[in-house]
Amino acid sequence: MPGLEDLYREIILDHYRNPRNRGELESPPAHRVEGFNPLCGDEIVVYLELDEDRRITDIRIGGQGCSISQSSASMMSAAVKGRTVDEVSDLTRAFKAMMSIHESSLGGETAEPVELPEIKLGDLEALRGVVKFPVRIKCATLAWNTLAQGIDEALA
Amino acid sequence: MAMTTPLDIESIRADFPLLARSVHDTPIVYLDSAATSQKPTAVLDAMDTYYRTVNANVHRGVYYIAEQATNELEAAREKVRRFINAPSVSEIIFTKNATESLNLIVQSWGRANLAAGDVVVLSHMEHHANIVPWHMLVAERGIELRWIPLTADGQLDLTDLDSLLEGAKVLSVTAMSNVLGTLNPVRQLTDAARAVGAISIIDGCQSVPHSATDVQALGADFVAFSGHKLCGPTGIGVMWGREELLAAMPPFIGGGEMIRDVRLDGFTCNDLPWKFEAGTPAIAEIIGLGAAVDYLSAVGMDAIRAHELMLTEYTLRTLNDRFGDDITIHGPADPDLRGGVFSFAFKDLHPHDISQILDQHAVCVRAGHHCAKPLMKLMGVGATARASVYLYNTTADIDALAEGLDATGAFFAF
Numbered sequence: 001m002p003g004l005e006d007l008y009r010e011i012i013l014d015h016y017r018n019p020r021n022r023g024e025l026e027s028p029p030a031h032r033v034e035g036f037n038p039l040c041g042d043e044i045v046v047y048l049e050l051d052e053d054r055r056i057t058d059i060r061i062g063g064q065g066c067s068i069s070q071s072s073a074s075m076m077s078a079a080v081k082g083r084t085v086d087e088v089s090d091l092t093r094a095f096k097a098m099m100s101i102h103e104s105s106l107g108g109e110t111a112e113p114v115e116l117p118e119i120k121l122g123d124l125e126a127l128r129g130v131v132k133f134p135v136r137i138k139c140a141t142l143a144w145n146t147l148a149q150g151i152d153e154a155l156a
Numbered sequence: 157m158a159m160t161t162p163l164d165i166e167s168i169r170a171d172f173p174l175l176a177r178s179v180h181d182t183p184i185v186y187l188d189s190a191a192t193s194q195k196p197t198a199v200l201d202a203m204d205t206y207y208r209t210v211n212a213n214v215h216r217g218v219y220y221i222a223e224q225a226t227n228e229l230e231a232a233r234e235k236v237r238r239f240i241n242a243p244s245v246s247e248i249i250f251t252k253n254a255t256e257s258l259n260l261i262v263q264s265w266g267r268a269n270l271a272a273g274d275v276v277v278l279s280h281m282e283h284h285a286n287i288v289p290w291h292m293l294v295a296e297r298g299i300e301l302r303w304i305p306l307t308a309d310g311q312l313d314l315t316d317l318d319s320l321l322e323g324a325k326v327l328s329v330t331a332m333s334n335v336l337g338t339l340n341p342v343r344q345l346t347d348a349a350r351a352v353g354a355i356s357i358i359d360g361c362q363s364v365p366h367s368a369t370d371v372q373a374l375g376a377d378f379v380a381f382s383g384h385k386l387c388g389p390t391g392i393g394v395m396w397g398r399e400e401l402l403a404a405m406p407p408f409i410g411g412g413e414m415i416r417d418v419r420l421d422g423f424t425c426n427d428l429p430w431k432f433e434a435g436t437p438a439i440a441e442i443i444g445l446g447a448a449v450d451y452l453s454a455v456g457m458d459a460i461r462a463h464e465l466m467l468t469e470y471t472l473r474t475l476n477d478r479f480g481d482d483i484t485i486h487g488p489a490d491p492d493l494r495g496g497v498f499s500f501a502f503k504d505l506h507p508h509d510i511s512q513i514l515d516q517h518a519v520c521v522r523a524g525h526h527c528a529k530p531l532m533k534l535m536g537v538g539a540t541a542r543a544s545v546y547l548y549n550t551t552a553d554i555d556a557l558a559e560g561l562d563a564t565g566a567f568f569a570f
Contacts, residue, residue, distance in 0.1 A: 004516060004567065013568070040524035041507055041539030064538045066508030067568075139508060 006129035015071035020078045023060040031154040035146030039138045042069040046146050054085040068136050073143035075123045092144050094119035099137050160459040169548050171196040182518035185556040190334050190497045190544035192384045202447035203440045232446025239449045241370040242396050246428040249395040254361045255285040257380035257395035262289035264405040272298035275324040279304040281333045284527040286359050310336035310487040324354045331363035335526050336487035337497035346375035368457040388448035392441035402428050409434040460547045464496040467545045471554050478558050496545035507541040513564040
């Protein structure tokens with residue numbers, strides 16, 4: 001039986017109590033995007049600034065949510081600041097792979113669980129235990145899905 | 157309220173097989189009946205027996221089991237009629253659930269009777285099922301919505317009810333809030349609506365399962381409720397409506413059963429109630445609902461209300477005494493003004509996290525917006541944790557909730 005220590009690692013609680021990059025950015029020029037957890041009760045707002053090289057020059061997180069969604073958003077913000085959109089895309093795939101979520105291949109078959117060990121997840125590794133509580137996976141991925149949507153919209 | 161004998165809780169709990177199970181090696185403490193109720197063996201047996209012995213399509217066959225199935229279905233309809241003291245079985249329409257019932261009213265009665273600018277009065281505490289269909293009608297034909305506001309302690313603020321109802325065609329409100337537990341003064345509301353020539357629709361989802369319902373005494377024109385919240389199966393709901401209104405309404409879903417005649421150039425409708433029951437009904441579920449109604453009636457709705465009132469007093473006292481300022485239980489402080497539904501804020505912890513720790517202790521509560529996002533926004537929260545009780549809950553269940561909250565606070569303390 002998975003224990004709570006799997007879910008609530010200290011680093012998660014640290015990011016929950018002291019979330020990084022909280023606040024807002026003037027938008028425009030920053031891009032503002034909202035996300036809602038289908039497991040209702042978490043809402044997130046992501047503000048992001050991209051430069052001409054498609055690099056995230058600044059990011060802020062708003063909204064309210066549970067310890068998993070907030071800490072994931074906080075860790076995400078620290079991990080993606082200064083990264084290019086392509087690097088963020090790799091990081092997102094790696095994070096979701098850790099959450100056991102795999103984009104299905106063009107061939108259409110169910111994807112084998114494939115982790116991406118070459119991509120360093122750093123602090124985000126702490127969220128690995130979420131997979132033992134599948135209901136909370138959506139909490140962990142909320143910020144990432146919202147960020148991806150925001151990047152798509154900003155580049156459109 | 158008349159004095160009632162206390163419920164024989166041990167006997168009742170023995171009727172509900174799921175309550176005997178454990179979760180994470182701990183006996184389950186089920187405190188989410190506002191989301192769905194547990195089912196007594198009588199309901200499970202009734203549905204199983206139906207499928208094993210008389211399963212056949214209804215209203216269609218001459219052969220013996222087809223006639224039996226039809227009789228059992230219509231007998232269940234009569235049970236529901238009696239349960240809510242409706243004047244006639246013609247007024248008992250079976251739907252999938254209360255959400256479908258409310259949509260039926262909006263689409264059938266609403267589209268036949270409401271035009272651009274017509275006013276529908278709702279309240280800030282409504283469930284999405286009593287909000288979204290009206291928004292759809294706003295988009296479709298420009299009706300106007302007005303909202304009864306709430307007092308600081310989560311009751312309807314009726315100060316300006318008369319001006320809100322001025323020129324209104326519809327008043328549609330819940331009899332009991334699924335978030336705050338607030339019991340609304342239904343008769344006062346339906347009287348006020350009738351006085352201005354408006355019809356009233358009552359969402360009975362939380363009230364019908366937990367206390368005696370008399371639709372005639374309520375003075376409403378429509379009442380909607382779901383079977384799965386009153387110890388019946390999922391997939392079955394009821395729309396009660398006054399016959400005069402139902403007879404004038406156009407059909408909602410078209411197909412078999414709801415017709416008298418179909419030709420290449422048109423059709424004619426069947427009589428009530430079948431006019432609104434197209435296709436093969438959820439026969440087993442209807443029979444299960446009938447068994448649930450029988451079960452609750454035998455226990456006694458007044459006795460159930462008295463039991464929940466006792467649990468409400470116990471819950472408010474226990475949680476407030478134990479946690480003081482660390483806990484805020486939303487809704488009225490007076491137990492007589494509320495049913496057994498308790499949304500709460502605990503320390504600064506998010507409902508997901510609260511319910512996660514409680515789950516480790518086998519305590520089942522709900523976390524989220526409870527399909528009441530406008531109410532959440534008004535309350536200034538994104539979500540609440542919610543515990544709710546029913547006839548099979550005990551003070552020990554509330555004690556387990558309190559213990560679990562203690563553990564939750566300790567876990568996140570730093």
